[in-house]
Amino acid sequence: MTGETQTLAELSEQYKQSVPEDLRAAKTFEWYLQELREDPRIARNAHQRVADMFDHYGTEYDEDAGVVEYQMASEDPIHDGENVFYGREIHESIHEFVNKVKSGARGLGPEKRIKLLLGPVGSGKSHFDYLVRRYFEDYTRRDDGRMYTFKWTNLTDVIPDQDPADDTVRSPMNQDPIVLLPQEQRDGVIQELNERLDAPYTIRNEQSLDPASSFYMNELLAHYDDDLHTVLEKHVEVVRLVADENQRQCVETFEPKDKKNQDETELTGDVNYSKLAVYGENDPRAFDYAGAFCNANRGLFSGEELLKLQREFLYDFLHASQEQTIKPKSNPRIDIDQVIVGRTNMPEYRDKKGDEKMEAFNDRTKRIDYPYVLEYEDESRIYRKMLRNADVPDIHVEPHAMEMAGLFGVLTRLEEPSDDSVTLVQKAKAYNGEIDETDEIDEMKLREDGDELAEIAEGMEGVSARFIGDEIAEAIMDATHRGRGYLSPLSVFNHFEQNLENHGSIAEEKLDTYQRYLEQVRGEYRDRAIEDVRHALAYDIDEIQRQGEKYMDHVMAYIDDTTVEDELTGREQEPDETFLRSVEEKLEVPGDRKDDFRQEVANWVSRRAREGSSFNPQDNDRLRRALERKLWEDKKHNINFSALVSANELDDDERSAWVDALVEQGYSKEGAREVLEFAGAEVAKSELEE
Known part of the structure; x- marks a missing residue:
């Protein structure tokens, strides 16, 4: 009867059925x-x-x-x-x-x-x-x-x-x-x-x-x-x-x-x-x-x-x-x-x-x-649940907003690693399952180290999800009052910064440290926003699929010590080591670790095949990132970076195309324009300097 007006008799019958018979x-x-x-x-x-x-x-x-x-x-x-x-x-x-x-x-x-x-x-x-x-x-x-x-x-x-x-x-x-x-x-x-x-x-x-x-x-x-x-x-x-x-x-x-x-x-x-x-x-x-x-x-x-x-x-x-x-x-x-x-x-x-x-x-x-939760994506799900259970205004939550809020919360709860070669953000990423084998970060060792450094256990101190949820709610209402139809990470950061010192459960001696963590989160978001803009400027899903298939053909030939068919001539040839390394270097996989990476990807493909799933490089985060970065290197020479330095001077057609590409990644149109202004100039400047 969902969606229909129910009579008292129907409601009564529903109740009767819910009562144990005896x-x-x-x-x-x-x-x-x-x-x-x-x-x-x-x-x-x-x-x-x-x-x-x-x-x-x-x-x-x-x-x-x-x-x-x-x-x-x-x-x-x-x-x-x-x-x-x-x-x-x-x-x-x-x-x-x-x-x-x-x-x-x-x-x-x-x-x-x-x-x-x-x-x-x-x-x-x-x-x-x-x-x-x-x-x-x-x-x-x-x-x-x-x-x-x-x-x-x-x-x-x-x-x-x-x-x-x-x-x-x-x-x-x-x-x-x-x-x-x-x-x-x-x-x-x-x-x-x-x-x-x-x-x-x-x-x-x-x-x-x-x-x-x-x-x-x-x-x-x-x-x-x-x-x-x-x-x-x-x-x-x-x-x-x-x-x-x-x-x-x-x-x-x-x-x-x-x-x-x-x-x-x-x-x-x-x-x-x-x-x-x-x-x-x-x-x-x-x-x-x-x-x-x-x-x-x-x-x-x-x-x-x-x-x-x-x-x-x-x-x-x-x-x-x-x-x-x-x-x-x-x-x-x-x-x-x-x-x-x-x-x-x-x-x-x-x-x-x-x-x-x-x-x-x-x-x-x-x-x-x-x-407290120590995996920032799980932490972000707490905030999404909060929004799901509430009567939220018609507002679009931009990519990374919840995740970066979660990352800030997690940073305040983690113990600083005793290993100086590992940053706190790297530790948070390791806990989140983003372990890059080339970084040689041992998650279990980090967790053991964290518990040893903590008074009782890691995660027993820090900023609560309640505080972060409250600030997200304030940012949503502020956006509504301003007539903004989107919630961006930048607006969430601003509310954190304004209200940290006003929250009764946050000790005064922790404020400087938490402000420093907030700046680190801003830096992490900046990197992700730059990736999104690059993705919008050069992304081509068909080309990524083609390059992914080519990479796997050459990887399998390399592992099996066989040849691969050349795309142009049709003749058999040795695996193209130059091409393989051009992909792997985008993830900073060193030459002495290339065999491990190739075997890891091959095992993933084999496992997917046994499960009846076809190959799709989009489903492997590390391979997808490597291919996207290679595609960026291949296509960036055709991009008008000068126009990106000042987003207000963008050609309407260029702006529209880039905005549409960001919308496909989950941004609202307003949010896409903001991220172009925030990260577009950074992308352009770095490329023009090169």
């Missing part, structure tokens, strides 16, 4: 036992369910990085890609997070630890935490993620002082119905379930009933002479349990309050004063299970800015993580089952790490570094 239906305990036998995974604990959730939405293994990418983060299928995460570092962090959850699912120890996401402001850790909560809600609505809890019913029939308003009471902690079985009988059922279970973990459950449910069970068993079957048949209903943060059900977010007003009851629950007059003090029925740990049971507890809490307040987390219990005031311990996730920024982490009194808490956390 959401409202009450089932018997006998039915639940049968369901467990058919699908033992229903009885999973929180870590096991969350671990399976990540796999449920799809995975893809990145062999080069040795990282599993989880599609809920790399593609965001249920939100049409609105929350996609980019960057090798981010997916490494997510991979590490999931590994800890999966280890906890197997009972290896991390189930008793707080998963602490540590990163700088704006690195995306909060958004990832948010996404996990949304997917957990969705997963529990699906058949693969279903879970159940129970209600006590008809209580006033048996318990004399039971408030009629409490005739039916839902399990206060949303516990699994299996905890209604005494431990010995429960173990027998679980053993049978594990024999049927096809999973990398085993089902376990040694929880005690919460105090209120324990009270009801004891009262009912006493009434029925310990006839458990009758109790479960007459007074228990099994109901579907769906996670819902808005209803504080199996998902809870806890935010720090004013230190003076922090109260542990926010975590563990408090007396229900409206029931005190009915049941009396210390009666378990007079307790309000509204603490954050209570609400998160069976699911996810998310602690925002966790280390901003007072030291004493964090003690509750010790039992919650290690012993998986909470201890409300004037109440017995309550068992909990949840994945506890915390988030914190660098200053709070440094403060708590050096506090000897926090040793026990620190020992119960598993730190997961969540740095």
